[in-house]
Amino acid sequence: MLRGEVLLNSTRCSNPQCRREIQALAFLKRIHRESTSARKELVIRCARQRPQRSTTPKPGPVYVPSNGAGGQSDEESSFLESSPNHRAGYVAIVGKPNSGKSTLLNAILKQKLSIVTSKAQTTRHRIIAVHSEEDFQCIFLDTPGVLRPVNRPEDRSKLDERMMRSVKLASRDADAMLVVVDASDRPEQTLAFLQPIFDSTDVPKAVVLNKVDLLFDKEVEDAAQVFRGVPSVETVIPISAAKQRNVTAVEEWAVSHLPLGPALYPKDAVSEHPERFFVAEIIREKLFLSYGQEVPYCCSVQVTAFVEHQGTTRKDNIDATIFVEQESQKGIVIGRGGSALKALGTAARAEIEHFLGRPVYLGLTVKVKQKWRKSEEALNELGY
Numbered sequence: 001m002l003r004g005e006v007l008l009n010s011t012r013c014s015n016p017q018c019r020r021e022i023q024a025l026a027f028l029k030r031i032h033r034e035s036t037s038a039r040k041e042l043v044i045r046c047a048r049q050r051p052q053r054s055t056t057p058k059p060g061p062v063y064v065p066s067n068g069a070g071g072q073s074d075e076e077s078s079f080l081e082s083s084p085n086h087r088a089g090y091v092a093i094v095g096k097p098n099s100g101k102s103t104l105l106n107a108i109l110k111q112k113l114s115i116v117t118s119k120a121q122t123t124r125h126r127i128i129a130v131h132s133e134e135d136f137q138c139i140f141l142d143t144p145g146v147l148r149p150v151n152r153p154e155d156r157s158k159l160d161e162r163m164m165r166s167v168k169l170a171s172r173d174a175d176a177m178l179v180v181v182d183a184s185d186r187p188e189q190t191l192a193f194l195q196p197i198f199d200s201t202d203v204p205k206a207v208v209l210n211k212v213d214l215l216f217d218k219e220v221e222d223a224a225q226v227f228r229g230v231p232s233v234e235t236v237i238p239i240s241a242a243k244q245r246n247v248t249a250v251e252e253w254a255v256s257h258l259p260l261g262p263a264l265y266p267k268d269a270v271s272e273h274p275e276r277f278f279v280a281e282i283i284r285e286k287l288f289l290s291y292g293q294e295v296p297y298c299c300s301v302q303v304t305a306f307v308e309h310q311g312t313t314r315k316d317n318i319d320a321t322i323f324v325e326q327e328s329q330k331g332i333v334i335g336r337g338g339s340a341l342k343a344l345g346t347a348a349r350a351e352i353e354h355f356l357g358r359p360v361y362l363g364l365t366v367k368v369k370q371k372w373r374k375s376e377e378a379l380n381e382l383g384y
């Protein structure tokens, strides 16, 4: 057996050759105690091969190496061993929708884990991404964009409420916080909007002034000055996540704020979410990219079957259902003669294969789940 799955609600890796125990179990459980979706499938994939320190982008999303050739033995494999100077902890990435939080996460990881689109409110879950080097383990929590407060609670869907709750949880559990700001927005307005976050906790905060590639230096400096004036902001780091500019400075700031301690996850884990979570996210990203303004927001994706055929020449079988809220939306997603759904499937399959590093069959079905965004029960079922 070349790969192992570590379930958080047990204390041992299910790989029979792997006798490593999970430390800090209680802490990890606390992080997830209010996350229904995470509770359902708390899986850490651990592989034997430790990723090499690299300054160049990895060729594809190396989530779980598919074979252990050249890897270390389980005994050598890094999990909980660490030097007294080892740092480990949680860093929340928060900010307004569309500010570039997920792009920043992917830039730090040097692989695409979190989906990115030009539409606001792309991220709906708290995405847990584990970034490890020999001397640290930084667990980033990418979050949904912070929404404007509403006067009447009925103006906000249950989905919005859950998204905002995941921002709150991430902020509460973090050792440090990266507040990502779109530098091309008016800084005073952004500051007013984000003030509750700056005031919310005494967790150390850095403002990451993103998208500086769109501005002149003088404009960047003026914006930075506004955020330097906030008492709870420790530093302002101008970057371009999309162009990989100054991203290392963000990583260094985050790592310097982690507490001393052993790794909380296997060193070669990339995320705690199972592969099927990322498969659903990739399909959702393609929905955002393929359809007009409203449709993607009415869609939720659930992977209903995931059959692996490892060690054979057969492709993996993945079935997923796209839930919409009304019959008319179903027609739009499917398109004339199924053409729109076919194009969506082709785009999603290509990226899923890139992500998993193996070929797959992808079957897509579209179903109506009336007003799922407003129903607690439907949101539970859909993993929010």
Ligand SMILES: Nc1nc2c(ncn2[C@@H]2O[C@H](COP(=O)(O)OP(=O)(O)OP(=O)(O)O)[C@@H](O)[C@H]2O)c(=O)[nH]1
Pocket: 095, 096, 097, 098, 099, 100, 101, 102, 103, 104, 115, 116, 117, 118, 119, 120, 121, 122, 123, 124, 143, 144, 145, 146, 210, 211, 212, 213, 214, 239, 240, 241, 242, 243
């Ligand atoms: N020009 C430029 N665009 C960027 C940069 N970083 C991100 N973007 C773009 O900004 C858009 C939003 O990026 P995301 O990473 O999805 O933003 P987000 O904050 O995660 O958005 P939500 O998940 O909706 O809250 C995408 O079109 C990105 O390509 C940057 O440094 N420069």
Ligand SMILES: [Mg+2]
Pocket: 101, 102, 103, 114, 115, 116, 122, 123, 143, 144
């Ligand atoms: Mg995002």
